[in-house]
Amino acid sequence: MKRLVTFLLLTLYIYNARAEEKIIILNEGMWQSDNGRISYFENGSIVSNQWFRDKNKKKIGDTPNDIIRVNDNLFAIAVNWSNIVQFIRADGKAVAATEDIPNNRRLCSDGKYVYVTSYGHECETTKGTVYFTKGYVAKIDLSNYKVVATCEVGYEPEGIALYDGRLFIANTGGYAEQEGDHEFETTVSIVNASTMTLEKNIDTHVSNLFGEMSQSGKYLCINSPGDYYETPPCGLIFDCEKALKGEDCYVRFDYPVTYNTTTTDGHFFTVGSAFSYITGSYEFSCLTIEPWTVMKTKGKSGIEEKLPGTLQTDFADMSQPYGIYVNPYSGYIYGSDAGSFDGAGYLYQWSPEGKLLGRHKVYINPGHFLAIPPADWETGISPLMQALLTSAQPVFDLQGRRIENISHMKKGNIYVKDGKKVLRVR
Amino acid sequence: MYVEGRTLMRPCISMKHKNYYLQVILAIVLAFAVTASASAQNPTTSPLSSQELARLDSIQQLHEVTVAAKHPVRTIATSQTLSGADLQALSTTSVADALKYFSGVQIKDYGGLGGLKTINVRSLGAQHVGVYIDGIRITNAQNGTVDLGKFSLSSLESVSLYNANKLDYLQSASEYASGATVYLQTRRPTSDSLSVQFRNGSFFTWMAKANAQFNWKGWQGFIDGEYCSSRGDYPFRYHSEYEDTVGHRTNSDIRYGRVEAALFRGGFSSHIYYYDSERGCPGGIVRRLTGKYTNVGREWDRDFFVQASYQETLLKGLRFKANAKYTNEYLRYCTDYPENQNTARVDNHFRQQDAYGALCAAYTPWSWLSLSTSYDIRYSIMKADLKRFEDVKRVDQKLVFAAQANWRGIQLAASALHQRYSDWTFVQAGAADPLDRWTPAVSLAYTYKGLTVRGWYKQIFRAPTLNDLYYTQAGNRNLKPEYTKQLNFGAEYHLAKNHWQFDVQADIYQNKIENRIVCLPLKGTYTWSMMNYGYTFCRGLNSTIKGHYHIGQWSFSLLNSITWQRDVDRTDPEDEDMYNQRICYSPSFSTGVTGIAAWRSLQFTTSYLYVGERMWSKADPEDILEPYHNVDMKLSYTHNIKKVSLGLCLEVCDVLDIQYEHLPRYPMPGRNYKLTLSFGI
Numbered sequence A: 001m002k003r004l005v006t007f008l009l010l011t012l013y014i015y016n017a018r019a020e021e022k023i024i025i026l027n028e029g030m031w032q033s034d035n036g037r038i039s040y041f042e043n044g045s046i047v048s049n050q051w052f053r054d055k056n057k058k059k060i061g062d063t064p065n066d067i068i069r070v071n072d073n074l075f076a077i078a079v080n081w082s083n084i085v086q087f088i089r090a091d092g093k094a095v096a097a098t099e100d101i102p103n104n105r106r107l108c109s110d111g112k113y114v115y116v117t118s119y120g121h122e123c124e125t126t127k128g129t130v131y132f133t134k135g136y137v138a139k140i141d142l143s144n145y146k147v148v149a150t151c152e153v154g155y156e157p158e159g160i161a162l163y164d165g166r167l168f169i170a171n172t173g174g175y176a177e178q179e180g181d182h183e184f185e186t187t188v189s190i191v192n193a194s195t196m197t198l199e200k201n202i203d204t205h206v207s208n209l210f211g212e213m214s215q216s217g218k219y220l221c222i223n224s225p226g227d228y229y230e231t232p233p234c235g236l237i238f239d240c241e242k243a244l245k246g247e248d249c250y251v252r253f254d255y256p257v258t259y260n261t262t263t264t265d266g267h268f269f270t271v272g273s274a275f276s277y278i279t280g281s282y283e284f285s286c287l288t289i290e291p292w293t294v295m296k297t298k299g300k301s302g303i304e305e306k307l308p309g310t311l312q313t314d315f316a317d318m319s320q321p322y323g324i325y326v327n328p329y330s331g332y333i334y335g336s337d338a339g340s341f342d343g344a345g346y347l348y349q350w351s352p353e354g355k356l357l358g359r360h361k362v363y364i365n366p367g368h369f370l371a372i373p374p375a376d377w378e379t380g381i382s383p384l385m386q387a388l389l390t391s392a393q394p395v396f397d398l399q400g401r402r403i404e405n406i407s408h409m410k411k412g413n414i415y416v417k418d419g420k421k422v423l424r425v426r
Numbered sequence B: 001m002y003v004e005g006r007t008l009m010r011p012c013i014s015m016k017h018k019n020y021y022l023q024v025i026l027a028i029v030l031a032f033a034v035t036a037s038a039s040a041q042n043p044t045t046s047p048l049s050s051q052e053l054a055r056l057d058s059i060q061q062l063h064e065v066t067v068a069a070k071h072p073v074r075t076i077a078t079s080q081t082l083s084g085a086d087l088q089a090l091s092t093t094s095v096a097d098a099l100k101y102f103s104g105v106q107i108k109d110y111g112g113l114g115g116l117k118t119i120n121v122r123s124l125g126a127q128h129v130g131v132y133i134d135g136i137r138i139t140n141a142q143n144g145t146v147d148l149g150k151f152s153l154s155s156l157e158s159v160s161l162y163n164a165n166k167l168d169y170l171q172s173a174s175e176y177a178s179g180a181t182v183y184l185q186t187r188r189p190t191s192d193s194l195s196v197q198f199r200n201g202s203f204f205t206w207m208a209k210a211n212a213q214f215n216w217k218g219w220q221g222f223i224d225g226e227y228c229s230s231r232g233d234y235p236f237r238y239h240s241e242y243e244d245t246v247g248h249r250t251n252s253d254i255r256y257g258r259v260e261a262a263l264f265r266g267g268f269s270s271h272i273y274y275y276d277s278e279r280g281c282p283g284g285i286v287r288r289l290t291g292k293y294t295n296v297g298r299e300w301d302r303d304f305f306v307q308a309s310y311q312e313t314l315l316k317g318l319r320f321k322a323n324a325k326y327t328n329e330y331l332r333y334c335t336d337y338p339e340n341q342n343t344a345r346v347d348n349h350f351r352q353q354d355a356y357g358a359l360c361a362a363y364t365p366w367s368w369l370s371l372s373t374s375y376d377i378r379y380s381i382m383k384a385d386l387k388r389f390e391d392v393k394r395v396d397q398k399l400v401f402a403a404q405a406n407w408r409g410i411q412l413a414a415s416a417l418h419q420r421y422s423d424w425t426f427v428q429a430g431a432a433d434p435l436d437r438w439t440p441a442v443s444l445a446y447t448y449k450g451l452t453v454r455g456w457y458k459q460i461f462r463a464p465t466l467n468d469l470y471y472t473q474a475g476n477r478n479l480k481p482e483y484t485k486q487l488n489f490g491a492e493y494h495l496a497k498n499h500w501q502f503d504v505q506a507d508i509y510q511n512k513i514e515n516r517i518v519c520l521p522l523k524g525t526y527t528w529s530m531m532n533y534g535y536t537f538c539r540g541l542n543s544t545i546k547g548h549y550h551i552g553q554w555s556f557s558l559l560n561s562i563t564w565q566r567d568v569d570r571t572d573p574e575d576e577d578m579y580n581q582r583i584c585y586s587p588s589f590s591t592g593v594t595g596i597a598a599w600r601s602l603q604f605t606t607s608y609l610y611v612g613e614r615m616w617s618k619a620d621p622e623d624i625l626e627p628y629h630n631v632d633m634k635l636s637y638t639h640n641i642k643k644v645s646l647g648l649c650l651e652v653c654d655v656l657d658i659q660y661e662h663l664p665r666y667p668m669p670g671r672n673y674k675l676t677l678s679f680g681i
Helices: A002-018 A051-056 A240-245 A291-296 A311-317 A386-390 B005-009 B018-040 B050-054 B056-068 B084-089 B095-099 B466-470
Strands: A022-027 A037-042 A045-048 A064-071 A074-079 A084-088 A094-098 A104-109 A113-118 A122-125 A128-131 A136-141 A146-152 A157-163 A166-171 A187-192 A197-203 A213-216 A219-224 A234-239 A250-253 A259-262 A268-275 A282-289 A321-326 A333-337 A346-350 A356-361 A366-371 A381-383 A395-397 A414-417 A420-423 B079-083 B105-109 B117-121 B129-133 B136-138 B156-163 B180-186 B193-201 B205-216 B219-230 B235-240 B243-248 B254-265 B268-280 B298-315 B318-334 B347-366 B369-384 B392-407 B410-425 B435-448 B451-462 B482-496 B500-514 B517-521 B528-532 B535-551 B554-569 B589-599 B602-611 B628-641 B644-653 B661-663 B672-680
Touching: A022 A064, A037 A051, A037 A346, A045 A051, A045 A356, A051 A094, A064 A104, A064 A366, A074 A104, A074 A113, A084 A104, A104 A157, A113 A157, A122 A136, A122 A146, A136 A157, A146 A197, A157 A213, A157 A219, A157 A240, A166 A219, A166 A240, A187 A240, A213 A259, A219 A259, A219 A268, A219 A291, A234 A240, A234 A268, A234 A282, A234 A291, A250 A291, A268 A321, A282 A311, A311 A333, A311 A346, A321 A366, A333 A366, B079 B084, B084 B156, B084 B554, B084 B589, B095 B105, B095 B117, B095 B156, B095 B180, B105 B661, B117 B129, B136 B298, B136 B318, B136 B347, B392 B466, B410 B466, B466 B528
Parallel strands: A259 A321, A381 A420, B129 B180
Antiparallel strands: A022 A037, A022 A366, A037 A045, A064 A074, A074 A084, A084 A094, A104 A113, A113 A136, A122 A128, A136 A146, A157 A166, A166 A187, A187 A197, A213 A219, A219 A234, A234 A250, A259 A268, A268 A282, A321 A333, A333 A346, A346 A356, A395 A414, A414 A420, B079 B156, B105 B117, B129 B136, B156 B180, B193 B205, B193 B672, B205 B219, B219 B254, B235 B243, B254 B268, B268 B298, B298 B318, B318 B347, B347 B369, B369 B392, B392 B410, B410 B435, B435 B451, B451 B482, B482 B500, B500 B535, B517 B528, B535 B554, B554 B589, B589 B602, B602 B628, B628 B644, B644 B672
């Protein structure tokens, strides 16, 4: 009997373990049409292109712009033009929403708080309405889903990441072409996450830090589309640790990285194009970036114009690439094509080696992805094997700091390796 | 990802150099007036009376029709007209309201009194529809569209829609230069009168209007003024499987003033117009958990134009016409308000000036043949305080050669139009290369008794507008013109008896639109740019039926229009999702029925409009705008006490209270009422 139960449990476990590709896709919809939608993809097929509606009998809102995982069963979605941050469970059920964070953009979380950037100039907090001249970061307390603190940063702050207790915010100044009172921003703001005070602004001398911003441990991959006129676009690799120490902390290179993602081994995959209103022409590029090499060689190496398998040609064939993502749990690669922008976009899936596995119709402007942890991930932690320890892939602590010397790892502590939480047992 | 498209789409203009242009206007008006009065006093050069000259076009038409039978005016062009009593009987406040009853017309309306209203004919696109007041085009070099909400029906004699263009003997080249043309014909007063009107409508709408007109020694003229304000805070509700949203429209208020005057004498006509408005630009209704952020922007418009036209027969069979117009438009769009902390703080001013002149000549060597030519020149300047924007100047020249023949019921018209656009600007990307093209049109018809059968073909393009080419962070100087090719076959039949009159017409058509100018995001950049993208193909049927019956003091009218069309995307044969799919916002079926019953001065009108299902995105079969039925009713009564007339009019719009949408999440106001009191002497 005991054996049978064990066998059954094992069978069940194996069955569950197979169901490991679960991807949530945010379809932005069209601005002011209230048609943001969530698609849910599981094991090779789209389960629904209106997942949030199916689960909650209501609409997500206008222009969902970012989605992150807070913990194993809580995800946050920045719904830009609905002025809310919507929280959902892994099964898609709405939990709560934080309201009146106008024109919110991007999210990050430390598990206890969610931080969100906003282009707006005011915010509802537990201490009343706070006003800002420029843009700001709001801190949402997950015990009550209310904004408990804010910090003003640059104009139109976009990407946000957490490293060593600090928030790193890429400022864009993206309304500079419409507003008279400021120019494009060139800074990354560093904000103390616990006190929500601005520690410093790092001037990257690169304007308009707009687009996706990916994090690989202490490294950030930041895009600059330039001003679309004289200033050409470029990419930045930014070292958070060096920034905190006050050292030279970024390397600029001449490729735009409009869409980017972190791979399971800590590299960045990027897709971008350079456009100029003066010439009306643009150039397309796909990169694999090894951030530590880029930092070490000041950009002389570590950037390769390639992506695995057929990714590069598949992206080039799309009418409108709109995002790239690597499932941190499995290494499967996803991309999207927004098509004609008033029609449905497509989700692409590739194997970790870059073999195109499928193309699936989703909804308008599919721009943002999030993998749901596979079933065995929910307990989360596996023992760290010696073989893994000696492999080339970097190890990070839970703050996201890369462990340069593995002998510094403490017994009984949890680390992140190969996209998975591991326990140092010996 | 989004762009604030609205600023791109709105017209704009300038009030600078006021003294300078006032002098210019006075000079133009005086020059025409002097010539007009001089010629009117000289019967040898003007064989026709002033009234006859005024209706010269109609008279020409009547000649040809009289030969065939005693039937109303007919042309070989496909046209629809609402005039006189029918026009006034409709429950309408603006030209856009009247046009929605025409066959083949799609209205785009953002809702409320202040919402931008443009029309699209046979799915060609709003920028292919030329709107003309007394034969002179209302232009907007900036965005190429005309907000029809700005033009009142009260001073108009008729509103006509011509597919392709009108075919008269003496037309300016501009009149040939659009895919469809709307003519607003100003009414020439036949007596002296003074009238005032007051109106109160739903959603705190107040309107006052005054009109004074005269007819004195061959001179006719009027002054018409109107002031209106509306809070526009109508309630709305969205009720579906996924939501039950209720609310009041906010930031949908408008106040406007309009003053216009016209002066006519014989072949001379002139018109001066001024419109000043301030309005809220409401956004789409989207999911919000509080009502805190509602403002999107406000807009101010100041439009001014003065125009004059003069036509004259010099020798037998040789006629001339000259047109002149000066336009000055100003637009301000602002989102920079303390309560508007959620979006870009924009405060842009756009100024546009436009000077236009045309000379036309027509020669009729034999009674069956007429040859004409016209040269038009238009000079436009656009200024804006956008970043990275410099003044743009455009010279637009047009030359047309046209011929019309009419022999034993066979009518043939052919024209060749040459257009040349040249731009000058210091915007960084530089001015577009000059555009230089010829386009043809040909029509053939045969009339036998009351029946006419016709066929026509027209090729025409729209030049990229100044916004398309130069707007900051969107403009693309390399745009090609957007071409339309229209083919039409139709028939019409007229029958008139003592007490009744009956007209029916039906046309089948095929349109191709190439190189559509659209704003598209660019591959992997998050930026948008104007592009030539798309090819659409449209086949359809338009029909109209008009019946009038009068007996004793009763009169009845019944008007019906039907549009059926299939409008598909033919851009990319490899794109299964798009190719041969229906174009967004284009219904496959729509129909309108208007019934008017009158007894003495009591009049009752019911208008019914049905518009079928439209897609608003091609992404999901659920992305549709529901079909809608709209019923408007109007009851009016006029009582005369000696020389004073007192009028009372009650209108109920959208009787069924269906809050349909022309654009998703922009609800229409639903049922609303208007009560109008008028006094006249």
